[in-house]
Amino acid sequence: MKRTVFAFCAALTCAGTSLVAHEFTSGTLTIDHPMAFETARTAMSAGGYMTITNSGTEADQLVGVEADFPKVMLHTTEEKDGIARMMHVHTIEIPAGETVALEPGGLHVMFMGLNGDPFEVGEEIPATLMFERAGPVEVVFKVEARGADGAGDIDHSNHGVGQSDPAATN
Numbered sequence: 001m002k003r004t005v006f007a008f009c010a011a012l013t014c015a016g017t018s019l020v021a022h023e024f025t026s027g028t029l030t031i032d033h034p035m036a037f038e039t040a041r042t043a044m045s046a047g048g049y050m051t052i053t054n055s056g057t058e059a060d061q062l063v064g065v066e067a068d069f070p071k072v073m074l075h076t077t078e079e080k081d082g083i084a085r086m087m088h089v090h091t092i093e094i095p096a097g098e099t100v101a102l103e104p105g106g107l108h109v110m111f112m113g114l115n116g117d118p119f120e121v122g123e124e125i126p127a128t129l130m131f132e133r134a135g136p137v138e139v140v141f142k143v144e145a146r147g148a149d150g151a152g153d154i155d156h157s158n159h160g161v162g163q164s165d166p167a168a169t170n
């Protein structure tokens, strides 16, 4: 009985730790909660989100992301005439003393070429963030459930199809 209780507590602690401490640091950079939303079976791409805090005194730049997909890009989202469009960006500036959020409807990582292998809840996506100053930082994107209404990731509903995304053609 005692043993059962102990095991239960240990499992709780473990779960709590993995949620709270899902962050990665390198020098003065802290990457918090890299995540992606689960995707539909037919999805060709998925967004990756996180916050990056630079506690140093000099700016850094996220210049790329490497992961096991045909293509991984940095995107920003611009809304024009009520239509959200993905735009490829080459770098994401992380100013000194600031936190930059990569989030739905804004800057994000785009994992492209899923090819019938959708992101599933609980899946972990290893990736390497490439920073100009800090160099490579290994992180793990955790795949989380999408809201019942699809909230949180609306800008990717038609993404990867190509009609409205100039970045998808290059």
Ligand SMILES: [Cu+2]
Binding pocket: 047, 075, 086, 108, 109, 110, 159
């Ligand atoms: Cu995108």
